[in-house]
Amino acid sequence: MPERTATVASRVGLHARPAAIFAEAAGEQPVEVTIALAGTPADEAMDASSILSLMSLGAEFGAQVVLRAEGEGAEEALDALVKVLETDHDAA
Template sequence: MGERKVTVAAEVGLHARPAATFVQRAMKATMDITVAKAYGGAGPVNGKSILAIMALDVRQGETVVISAEGEGSEELLDELAEIAGTP
C-alpha cells in the first residue's frame, strides 16, 4: 500500500474547495483511497467522500496521510498530495 504524508497548505485547510478538488480527482480512480490525520488519531476515512474528508476537520499546517493501493497508485498519490498541500 502506498501512502503520502502531506502538510495541508490551504488557508481553509482541507475544506470546501480543496476538499472538492481532492475528491473529484479521487473519484476518477478505481482503487480505494483513505485519508487520516497523521497526529491526533482521526481517520482513516474514505478519500472519495467529501463529507468524510470535511469531517476530519483538517486545518492549515496539519499533516494527513493519504493511502491507496493498486496499479497507478503512486502517480495518483502524487497528484492528491499536490492538491492537498506540500509533501
C-alpha cells in the same frame, strides 16, 4: 501499502472549495484512496473521495495527513493527490 504524508496548504483547511476539489480528484483515481490525520490508526482512515468524510476529518491549514492506496496505479494516484493537497486552492 504505499502511503504519502502531505501538509494541507489551503488556508481555510480541507473544507469548502479545497475539499470539493480534492474529493473530485480522489474520485477520478483508478484506485481507492484513504485519508487520515497523521498519527491516527490506519483503520480509522476515511474514503478520500467523500466530501462529507473530508469535512468531518477537520484537517486545518498546516495539518499533516496520510494518504494510502493499494493496487495498480497507487503510487501515481498518491503523487497526484499530494500535489492537490499541497496547493493553496483558496488563493485562486
